[in-house]
Amino acid sequence: MSAVNFAIGAIIFVLLRHWLRGDRRRHLLPRGPLGRPLVGHLHAIPDEHPEFQYARWAKEYDTDILHFNVLGRSIIVLNSVEAAHDLLDKRGANYADRPRFVLFEVMGWGVTLTFLRWSPRFILHRKLFQKSFTQSACKAYQPIQAEEARRAARAIIADPDSWEILLRRFSTAVVLRVGFGIEVQEKDDPYIKMMLDVEEATGQGGVPAGNIVDFFPMLRYLPSSVARLNKLFRPLIHARSTKQFIQRLHDAPWGSVESSIRAGEQLKPSFVHIQFGRYLANEAAGKPNDATIEDLKGIAGAIAIAGGNTTWSTIIVCILGLLKNAEALSKARAEMEDIIGVNGNGDLLRLPTFEDRPRLKYLANVLHETTRWQPLSPLGVPHATLADDEYKGYHIPAGSVVYPNVRAMSRDERHYSSPEEFCPERYESVSEGGRGEPLPEGPFGFGRRACPGKYLAMSGVYIMISTLIATMHLRCPRDENGNEIQPNVTFSDGLSGVPDSFGCLITPRSRHAEVLLRD
Numbered sequence: 001m002s003a004v005n006f007a008i009g010a011i012i013f014v015l016l017r018h019w020l021r022g023d024r025r026r027h028l029l030p031r032g033p034l035g036r037p038l039v040g041h042l043h044a045i046p047d048e049h050p051e052f053q054y055a056r057w058a059k060e061y062d063t064d065i066l067h068f069n070v071l072g073r074s075i076i077v078l079n080s081v082e083a084a085h086d087l088l089d090k091r092g093a094n095y096a097d098r099p100r101f102v103l104f105e106v107m108g109w110g111v112t113l114t115f116l117r118w119s120p121r122f123i124l125h126r127k128l129f130q131k132s133f134t135q136s137a138c139k140a141y142q143p144i145q146a147e148e149a150r151r152a153a154r155a156i157i158a159d160p161d162s163w164e165i166l167l168r169r170f171s172t173a174v175v176l177r178v179g180f181g182i183e184v185q186e187k188d189d190p191y192i193k194m195m196l197d198v199e200e201a202t203g204q205g206g207v208p209a210g211n212i213v214d215f216f217p218m219l220r221y222l223p224s225s226v227a228r229l230n231k232l233f234r235p236l237i238h239a240r241s242t243k244q245f246i247q248r249l250h251d252a253p254w255g256s257v258e259s260s261i262r263a264g265e266q267l268k269p270s271f272v273h274i275q276f277g278r279y280l281a282n283e284a285a286g287k288p289n290d291a292t293i294e295d296l297k298g299i300a301g302a303i304a305i306a307g308g309n310t311t312w313s314t315i316i317v318c319i320l321g322l323l324k325n326a327e328a329l330s331k332a333r334a335e336m337e338d339i340i341g342v343n344g345n346g347d348l349l350r351l352p353t354f355e356d357r358p359r360l361k362y363l364a365n366v367l368h369e370t371t372r373w374q375p376l377s378p379l380g381v382p383h384a385t386l387a388d389d390e391y392k393g394y395h396i397p398a399g400s401v402v403y404p405n406v407r408a409m410s411r412d413e414r415h416y417s418s419p420e421e422f423c424p425e426r427y428e429s430v431s432e433g434g435r436g437e438p439l440p441e442g443p444f445g446f447g448r449r450a451c452p453g454k455y456l457a458m459s460g461v462y463i464m465i466s467t468l469i470a471t472m473h474l475r476c477p478r479d480e481n482g483n484e485i486q487p488n489v490t491f492s493d494g495l496s497g498v499p500d501s502f503g504c505l506i507t508p509r510s511r512h513a514e515v516l517l518r519d
């Protein structure tokens, strides 16, 4: 028997064993559509935006927990906040693993917290990361965020057609200053190009851990000439061609600051300056270091990749929501005038600051609604189970890949009326005239893998959006008949969705607003 026949035989044997085993337990597994022999649901799960189909199946099978079998591996999709709480939060220890992200490995992601399996290395990265971005630690970064937000607003006044890329410059500038102490110059800075390339790489990589190479890691070695023949391997071709971008993200920013930190030059409030400085001090004193240089590089890279595009996309979604609901924009502006005060011309006396944030309650609801209305990771980042579990009488096998369907949670009509509407009032209490609906849970994930950058992210979104509302008019463009061109609400698929481009006219409210930004 040739080696090829032997390999095919071995694969068929493994699949058959899984399938037969699965069949015996099928009555115990959570509900879901029937799969095919051997391949299971491989062809049933849509390649693009499967969150919508998962939500339809959850209704059809009247369950908030679905089960799929893809090539012998169990996939669990949680469609309600309650199920996600019960499993990912309350039984967090068992759901803290990640599946292996083989496609992202091909892309060049190495020791990046987001993709690390449960291990001592994960615990080390998580501890270092979390400590650096607690709510109080993030206060140190607020001056950077405020300065960059004003710089972005000034740049938009000078070049309004480039508003999207200038907002991207803002979020990239923040993560590179916070992560590495690097200052990004203008919108065509090579670091902006680097982040665009990285986003293109991860954003077009399909559902994380959902590609055929994630299930059969050996297939990562398939020659490109063969892989090109089947659309299942399109993400593999894409991953190979974008590897250089991920490599550059890990090497370029670190490379540009390493020598100055080693030389003990100017200490900046950045993760790399603090942690690498500490590493070098320990080394000089002959003390051991918990983290290696590779660890520090990986964590700093995670700040840049997990923090830049997500913050930018959230700002863009917020603008999209405010264009769709002009009344919400007026209310947020009126609240600001109330809190900050206006002169005789109706101009704000000053720009909003972080000190105003607790009092800008309507704006806080605008930001909550932004994260609910269009969750950027509709299926989160998948967790994986470490051991067998049982929930509501169903069996959840060890090693299952678990997706929280955050999109379905945000549309759960038991909690949210008219969920497609962008409606910040839904969180106000009924006695205040609102709908008394719960704040969104899920846009930042669950349990022991929940987003550790949430406070940094939402501080950035707050200061950028409040600066825009304070100083600019945000309007839809008009067609030749004077009718508003309403933006489409469409997103890329992938680890973190990116809104497709749309038109928005951003113009300064007054000369006074421009002066405030200059000062």
Ligand code: HEM
Pocket: 113, 114, 115, 116, 126, 129, 133, 302, 303, 304, 306, 307, 308, 310, 311, 314, 376, 377, 380, 381, 382, 383, 442, 443, 444, 445, 446, 447, 448, 449, 450, 451, 452, 453, 454, 456, 457, 458
């Ligand atoms: C509004 C912007 C952001 C959104 C919507 C967001 C969302 C998420 C989500 C859904 C996850 C997966 C959670 C889970 O597995 O349960 C995650 C993980 C993560 N986020 Fe964020 N994030 C944002 C900003 C940031 C920022 C600014 C940083 C860095 C400073 C960051 C760093 C990370 C890291 C390192 C992980 C992986 C954590 C782990 O696997 O243990 N994120 N984020």
